[in-house]
Amino acid sequence: MTLQLDDATIKPSDWTTSITYQSKVTFRPTEADLRELAWKARERNHTLGLTGMLLYDRGRFFQTLEGSPVGLKTLWDSISKDPRHCDIEILSEHIIPARLFGAWDMLSVHGDVARDSDIRRAEAGHELTRLVPALIDLVLHGDDIGMNQTIASLAEKGWDGDAILTHLIEPTARALGDAWLSDDCSEFDLTIGLSMLQLAGHAVRSTPVPGKLRQSRYSILLATAPGEPHTLGTSLLADLFTDAGWQVDMVFPDSNQALANQLAAQQPDAVDIGLSEALPREHTLAKLRQTVERSRFAAPDHLTVVSVGGRLFADAAATAENVGADHARKTVAGTSIQLAELIKLKRQQHGPG
């Protein structure tokens, strides 16, 4: 496939063009291979004035590049001939009013990279995470009684709700996403499984201590990213923030405008925008960036801390910076504490607003 930016169509030099494509690797890269690729790419992109991001996930590359048409064409001549990948499919190619990426980032996602990331290894080694296969089995058999018993027995053994969420329920959601991606379960199984995990997460919430109930005077709008059908993270957060005494509202918007309207009307202290906890959703990164930007301008005179979450961030494949947010959660646990700190900090910096 060739990029349709031949000389005749090259735009004026001050225009910014963006291209997004996916491709398949022709070899099994190690982390060192990906690091080297990124390191060299960063240097050349800087010289060519290009920004963007590159994701690697289980044998596939996904890349967005942006910059002048001339710079992009020069690089594309190299990338399109690179023998390290094949089946290049251009997903979008257009002129953009402003760059989405301030810098060049290489983000290597888990998968068949010869050496998994430190985060994955640490996670896999956790005692609770070793129960993921058993929980997946219960989920795929629709055995909610078995699941409740498993969760209850963990609580009896002294595991607290945060640990169960971080090291068992969220990793199980990701494993379920993997099962769906590799065709080991149906979309129906995935949807039912996520609802079962939502209920299990609800069951592990800590019993609120009456005196502590209104310990926070902050408010938060919990939103799924526009168009995101998976609500596990958002609904687990609703329990956690309510227990921490926040005023909580939830919204499942179908557009950035709908979310902005809600933010303008409510003017909360924080908003959390959640992607799927089960699926990586790497292709939605640029879209999420627009959602975050739109959310910031919803109520220009009001300071709202913007948090994002979902598997993309739990896997460390993306950061808050990549999407222009103030905070990205790797797990739902502890988010209320982190956001309260951020609100305090921002108010000190900017005044109450």
Ligand SMILES: Cc1cc2nc3c(=O)[nH]c(=O)nc-3n(C[C@H](O)[C@H](O)[C@H](O)COP(=O)(O)O)c2cc1C
């Ligand atoms: C998936 C993929 C993405 C790449 N992205 C970039 C990039 O953003 N910037 C870059 O300079 N090289 C990138 N490369 C490497 C280029 O294909 C090429 O090897 C490098 O730019 C050197 O160009 P040359 O071989 O024409 O000298 C990428 C390679 C692959 C396989």
